Amino acid sequence: MRDLGVINELNIDFMGMRRPAIILSGALMLIFLLSILIRGFNLGLDFTGGTVLEVGYQNPAELSDVRAALEAKGFTGATIQHFGARTDVLIRLAPQEGEEAGAQLSEEVFKALSDAVEGQVELRRVEFVGPQVGEELREQGGLAVLFALIGILIYVAVRFEWRFSVGAVAATLHDAFFVVGIFSLFQIPFDLTVLAAVLAVIGYSLNDTIVIFDRIRESFRKVRKETAIEITNMAVNQTMSRTVITGGTTLLVLIALYAFGGEALSGFSLALIIGVVVGTYSTIFVATATVIMLGISRADLLTVPKEGAEAGNTLP
Numbered sequence: 001m002r003d004l005g006v007i008n009e010l011n012i013d014f015m016g017m018r019r020p021a022i023i024l025s026g027a028l029m030l031i032f033l034l035s036i037l038i039r040g041f042n043l044g045l046d047f048t049g050g051t052v053l054e055v056g057y058q059n060p061a062e063l064s065d066v067r068a069a070l071e072a073k074g075f076t077g078a079t080i081q082h083f084g085a086r087t088d089v090l091i092r093l094a095p096q097e098g099e100e101a102g103a104q105l106s107e108e109v110f111k112a113l114s115d116a117v118e119g120q121v122e123l124r125r126v127e128f129v130g131p132q133v134g135e136e137l138r139e140q141g142g143l144a145v146l147f148a149l150i151g152i153l154i155y156v157a158v159r160f161e162w163r164f165s166v167g168a169v170a171a172t173l174h175d176a177f178f179v180v181g182i183f184s185l186f187q188i189p190f191d192l193t194v195l196a197a198v199l200a201v202i203g204y205s206l207n208d209t210i211v212i213f214d215r216i217r218e219s220f221r222k223v224r225k226e227t228a229i230e231i232t233n234m235a236v237n238q239t240m241s242r243t244v245i246t247g248g249t250t251l252l253v254l255i256a257l258y259a260f261g262g263e264a265l266s267g268f269s270l271a272l273i274i275g276v277v278v279g280t281y282s283t284i285f286v287a288t289a290t291v292i293m294l295g296i297s298r299a300d301l302l303t304v305p306k307e308g309a310e311a312g313n314t315l316p
Helices: 015-038 063-072 101-116 131-159 162-185 192-222 228-238 240-260 263-293 309-313
Strands: 050-057 079-083 085-093 121-129
Touching: 015 162, 015 228, 015 263, 050 101, 063 079, 063 085, 063 101, 079 263, 085 101, 101 121, 131 162, 131 192, 162 192, 162 263, 192 228, 192 240, 192 263, 228 240, 228 263, 240 263
Parallel strands: none
Antiparallel strands: 050 085, 050 121, 079 085
């Protein structure tokens, strides 16, 4: 039964655009790979270790004045940004040597800021992460992504057919690499919240892919005359309403979260926005196109009759 809605009357030749789309994706992946190898990531405190302080000023604070006050006391290389209102400032400092460096550093930084301005300065939050902890978080984060991809490969291979499994993993890798590539290219801070968003993108991309794969499998079993490309185009067009509605409503929430969620959620919501957009694209032009290129046919999706079924039917 076909979905209702005007959008289901579309008859777009998505598979006819698969080669230009793959060339575009390949070019972007190459750019992102070079960026990761040359520029690396702007790792946050979670991965590098160090100290983060949230300071509240009585009057709006200029970041240049805050930086000058810190550099005057010898605190160079700090990352300083507004955290919500202009009276709230977030300061990130590189790891310091010594076991009590975190506590001592926060006191010294707070004193330097208090002496440099008129009015009251409030120290609202202090966090300290050691370099060893940051290194462990990087390793565990990479393992989390790896195990997620392995689980996807096994799940799709069991539920569908091995060609679908390869297509799903290709699309998932494409989406995850696209997100981290953009963060590397534009040097957007990459922390644990962004890593969590990458894992969420993997799940979202897989869900969208499974919906279309299920419709493709159903169409292959029902339609007898059309070619594999025609059947795939039919399945993609029939699921387009679900794709647009799901992706659109998700984007509305994420854009609101990015606009009003503050600095703490900006990286998380931005990664999800990128992931939802790219995930919708990759489901069609990476996952489905990969299945077509691997030579899927109706015979691969037909249900194999159980042994003894025909013999059972001949019994009186």
